[in-house]
Amino acid sequence: MSIRAAVVKAWGNAPVYDSIDLPAPSEDQFRVKVLGAGVHTLVRSRAAGKHFSMAGKNPPHVPGTDGVGSIDGTNQLVYFNALLSPTGSLAKEINLGKRDVFPLPEGADPDTIAVLVNPAMSSWMALTARAGIQPGSNVKVAIIGATGVSGQTAVQISKAFGASEIVTIGKPGLKLEKTKELGATALIPLAEDLTETNFSAAADVDVVLDYLWGDVSSAAFAGIINARKNKSQRLNWVEIGSLAGETQPIPASLLRSANVALLGCAPGSWTFPELYGQLPGMLEALVKGAVKTDFEVKKLEDVESWWNEKGGARPLVKL
Known part of the structure; x- marks a missing residue:
């Protein structure tokens, strides 16, 4: 069967709207009609061939790691994860393992779920699978x-968890101020000279969700550890993203001076059975907590023209 999809034909090039062959689903699969799929940072990284999950793989590649759709022949709305699927979610239809498909909770907005689950997944899995924290x-x-989509979602996820303190760290400005509305209890604006930033508001935290790494994380690591009054209190530092750089120096003396654990969070650091065990609760939390974000609707057939646009809200491809 031939279907239309976004197809990356060379790493680094924008996808083009083209036809692909989609075989009939096996007994262990559902055929899902895709209704909406978010274009996340992970999606772009994989489409550029830069993400570790693409090692050894070659184009053509259909981008998209998840989405919302309906099971073929039914009106059942589902969220699906496509990381284990041969094709991505930026396609009219997709074959998915039955374990990769989850009914939407009552009251869920399909567009919001399609955009939010991936950024919500990072903080949810960081707190549960990596830091060992449970809701409540x-x-x-x-x-x-x-100040990014994932970071602002993490504020709301932390609030839904019942966090007593939520300290947001980022560039000064309206986006950082907005985190107050989302549930932040304290803000740390980054100084132009990162080493001059006052990190004392985060001195007593139990978990750091780090979406930046690089020089920002290096300054924050030293600032938070040095300001910590009870250095024997466990601090789980969970590295999730590397938007500020792939590496950072950590002085050995800092690691020895406090009870701190460095953890990564991505497929590999947690298993898919762990993720799938958490997804129903995460979907419920997104709905009950009224977690939200801005997004901009895009057309699949125009993917080549908007793919390289920078700035603005996260794209949501509606089909």
């Missing part, structure tokens, strides 16, 4: 890179 815990959280 009286946890104190700091979020580095809180």
